[in-house]
Amino acid sequence: MENHGHRNHSRPISSEAASQYFHHSSAKRTNTDAILARALKKQYPALHLSIVLARTVNIFAYASSGLATFTEIEDDTGEGGVPASLRQKSFMPPAKRDGGSTGAVLRTPTFSKFLYMYKEDEFIVYLVKAQDGMYDVEETYYILSPDEAKTDALIQAAGLWGSVLHDEIWVFDGGYWRKDAGLYASVMKASWEAVILDQDMKNAIIDDHLSFFRSRSTYQDLKVPWKRGIIYYGPPGNGKTISIKAMMHTLYKLTPEVPTLYVRSLTSFLGPEDSIKKIFFRARQFAPCYLVFEDLDSLVSDSVRSYFLNEVDGLQSNDGIFMIGSTNHLDRLDPGIANRPSRFDRKYLFPDPNLKERIAYCHFWQAKLADNKSIEFPDKLCEAIAEITYDFSFAYMQEAFVAALLAIARDERAKDGDESSSDDEYGVATVDLADEWVGVVDQHPASRDDVDLEHLKLWVEIKKQIEILREGLKEQPENKS
Known part of the structure; x- marks a missing residue:
């Protein structure tokens, strides 16, 4: 590309593009693509x-994966006083107020020129953000090359790379799909071994899923649609x-893996009907897949129910889609x-835990507090707490433990006159309250059971918290099992 005047970047080039862009952006906008x-x-x-829309092919994200490189360059804009590039600065506050970070200043290009290298080929790329009329701001690449076929090869490679997941999960929210690496990382930490559930029910759920994805030929032989839906309720x-x-984790471990598409909301500028259309279009594209609708009753309101049902069992094929x-x-x-079978074929009730499951949950806390010398937690206490937490969900039991430990921590600090110690000493700060559950370990240390429970501060305090929570249950009878 030496003959086209862009390899020697030390020699200034008068930027007609920059001049026209700023002239165009200062007047009545018509069509940015045509002007540039x-x-x-x-x-x-x-x-x-x-001309390539960045939302369809993100060549910079592709380069950031190590498959290409790019370097920002600037033209000489002459004596017109027009800058060669345009960037917006913004402040990104720290993710956590007490995390030690001071935030960062972000620089977002609005009009910039880059030298892009893919394989052995060079490209000039202009990244431009512009708004034409009433439409949203659109980010566009203007790619220049002496060989159109090589540009098409770059677009093909970057587009294919961007269409697949890289340790991510597709999440639908706000009217569009995005890739979520954080949710993927959370899913990879989940396992069936950490789920406190009746073993027969657990086995039935796992078999229900795995048999579906392994039975494509059986569905075809029976000449029935290869689709399924189940509901978890309780x-x-x-x-x-x-x-x-x-289950998401289990399906990602299959060969080939089964991707998850997670629906967070149907709210969008174009309305929930458009969201439902986009959701099922992507699900059909990625089938076989696992399509997750959490809080189904909130997502599918009366106003969009018929549209949702039409996508579920309408004329279009939903082969390979397992809805949960x-x-x-x-x-x-x-x-x-x-x-209605053929929409959601089976329902699984997740009731409040029985005595055995409540004891198992208490053993989790016993193991968690094993290194805490100030909290005595014998096996006998697990059984005692389980006995008085009937009608409690795991979430209510978690709240009882957390509240009791916080109260003990406050009392200890007040007694010692030390307000600087952390709740983490009592096993509270590390509890993940974002989920509806806490896993349980299989092994728990042996402990003496000859102790009088009334001498245990955890037992004394947790009884108080359980009583408070039970009063709340009386006010919400629908939460009882």
Whole structure:
């Protein structure tokens, strides 16, 4: 590309594109593509121009993966006083107020020129953000090269790379799909071994999923659509969320892996109907896949129910799509969703834990506090706490433990006159309250059971907290099992 005047970047180039962009942006806007295409053709008459929407092919994200490189360069804009590039600065506050960070100043290009290298080929790339009329701001690449076929090869490679997941999960929120690496990392920590659930029910759920994805030929032989849907229902805090995450993890470990598409909301500028259309279009594109609708009763309102059902069992094929919906209120679901096979074929109740499961949950806290010398927690205490937490969900039991430990920590600090110690000493700060569950370990240390429970400060305090929580349950009878 030496003959096209861009390899020697030490020699200034008068930027017609920059001049036209700023002139255009200072007047009534018509069509940015048309304006810049004419300017770039004048500036680079021997190069071929390709215009690419960044939301369809992100060549910079592709380069950031190590498969290409790019370097920002600037033209000489002459004596017109027009800058060669334009960037917006913004402040990004720290993710956590007490994390020690002071935040960062971000520089976002609005009009910039880059030298882009893919394989052995060079490209000139202009990154431009512009708004035409009433539409949203669009980010566009203007790619210049002497060989259109090489540009197409770059677009093909970057587009293919961007269409697949890289330790990410597709999440639908705000009217569009995005890749979420954080959710993927959370899912990879979930496992069935950490789910406190009746073993027969756990086995049935796992088999229900795995047999579906392994039975494509069976469905075809029977000439029935290869699709399935199930609903998890029951009081909040009893393992629906972690069971979904554990199954997501299981499906990602299959060969070939089964991706998850997670629906967070249907709210969008174009309305929930457009969101439902986009959701099922992507699910069909990625099938076989796992399509997750958490809080199904809140997502599918009466106003969009018919549109949702049309996508579920309408004319278009949903082969390979396994839908999972969860709800705390099965009675709020329309009967056409909750009670109609071929839409959601089976329902699994996640009830409040029984005595055995409550004891197992107490053993988790026993193991968590094993290194805490100030808290005595014998096996006998696990059974005692489980006995008085009937009608409690795992979430309620978690709250009882957290509240009791916080109260003990406050009392200890007040007694010692030390307000600087951390709640983490009592095993509270490390609890993940974002999920509806906490896992349980299989092994717990042996402990003496000859102790009088009334001499144990954890037992004394947790009884108080359980009584407070039980008063709340009396005010919310629908939460009882």
